[in-house]
Amino acid sequence: MPAPEDRGRTTIADGVVSRVASIAASEIEAVVDTRKGWTKLVRKGLPHAEATVAGETSSITVEVAATWPTPLAPLVERVRAHVTERVDTLVGVTVSRVDVTVADVVHLDAPARRVV
Numbered sequence: 153m154p155a156p157e158d159r160g161r162t163t164i165a166d167g168v169v170s171r172v173a174s175i176a177a178s179e180i181e182a183v184v185d186t187r188k189g190w191t192k193l194v195r196k197g198l199p200h201a202e203a204t205v206a207g208e209t210s211s212i213t214v215e216v217a218a219t220w221p222t223p224l225a226p227l228v229e230r231v232r233a234h235v236t237e238r239v240d241t242l243v244g245v246t247v248s249r250v251d252v253t254v255a256d257v258v259h260l261d262a263p264a265r266r267v268v
Contacts (some may be wrong), residue, residue, distance in 0.1 A: 164243055166203050166210075173201035173212045173250075176238035177231050184217040184258045198255055201235070210239065210248040217256035228252045 162266035178185050187197030198217040203210050214235060218227055237246040 154205070159215045163174075164205055166205050168200045169203035169205055169212065169243055171240055172239055172242055173210075173235045174199050176189065176235045177201065177214050177216055179185045179191075179238075180227070180230050180234055182222040182227055184219055184256075184260075185255070186217050186227055186258070194239060196242050204246060204250055208246055209248050210243075210245045211251075212239070212247060213251045215255040215257050218254050220257050220259040222257075224254050228254065242256055 177183055181200055185197075185199070196215075198215055201212055201214045203212045212235060214231060216227075216231060218224060231252050232250045233251075237251050239245055240249050
């Protein structure tokens with residue numbers, strides 16, 4: 153069998169890492185998935201991630217919506233750690249940085265807005 157470096161090149165697209173990061177962020181309790189239902193028609197769905205892959209390293213930005221009244225600093229750290237772990241495990245790409253933005257806070261018990 154040829155040496156590993158002679159077997160061919162493997163490329164992981166930025167979009168693949170972005171998608172894995174988005175799904176990983178949605179696995180965290182207190183992160184709201186706004187990509188479902190009619191809301192996806194009026195605004196960008198969250199969580200949303202963008203990744204840049206350079207060789208075997210990636211940097212990722214993630215935007216999430218959090219449930220009210222979640223303490224945000226610990227939530228951001230959980231998202232960062234989980235996204236890093238899932239991308240490393242599932243994609244095999246080292247994550248150098250994960251920037252997390254809480255873009256919305258959602259009160260799940262609030263009555264639905266009625267538009268007339």
